[in-house]
Amino acid sequence: xxxxxxxxxxxxxxxxxxxxxxxxxxxxxxxxxxxxxxxxxxxxxxxxxxxxxxxxxxxxxxxxxxxxxxxxxxxxxxxxxxxxxxxxxxxxxxxxxxxxxxxxxxxxxxxxxxxxxxxxxxxxxxxxxxxxxxxxx
Numbered sequence: 001x002x003x004x005x006x007x008x009x010x011x012x013x014x015x016x017x018x019x020x021x022x023x024x025x026x027x028x029x030x031x032x033x034x035x036x037x038x039x040x041x042x043x044x045x046x047x048x049x050x051x052x053x054x055x056x057x058x059x060x061x062x063x064x065x066x067x068x069x070x071x072x073x074x075x076x077x078x079x080x081x082x083x084x085x086x087x088x089x090x091x092x093x094x095x096x097x098x099x100x101x102x103x104x105x106x107x108x109x110x111x112x113x114x115x116x117x118x119x120x121x122x123x124x125x126x127x128x129x130x131x132x133x134x135x136x137x
Contacts (some may be wrong), residue, residue: 079103
């Protein structure tokens with residue numbers, strides 16, 4: 001009886017270790033794919049921001065365009081809201097003007113925030129490039 005119990009224990013141990021090895025390999029492959037995907041995303045983002053950083057003049061133009069578009073949308077929206085308040089319009093028209101104006105102001109804020117986020121990432125890449133350069137020298 002003892003040898004059969006030992007043999008069963010060995011077989012269970014071998015099968016268990018085989019299953020654990022398979023699960024470990026699948027988990028490693030999944031992690032590797034996630035890391036490769038993240039690297040690909042970062043490479044794309046870096047190449048996009050490097051294109052922007054190479055053309056500082058274009059970057060400044062893009063920032064001013066975005067700034068003035070945001071200011072224009074905001075002013076237009078505030079104008080719509082003020083006109084709807086100042087004139088004696090039906091309540092539904094005033095409500096719609098307020099909602100459209102508010103949505104446009106939020107859109108202008110989102111545009112400005114997106115541009116600021118790109119500039120922050122650009123600054124981070126510039127700092128990283130500076131660190132890489134200092135490490136190489």
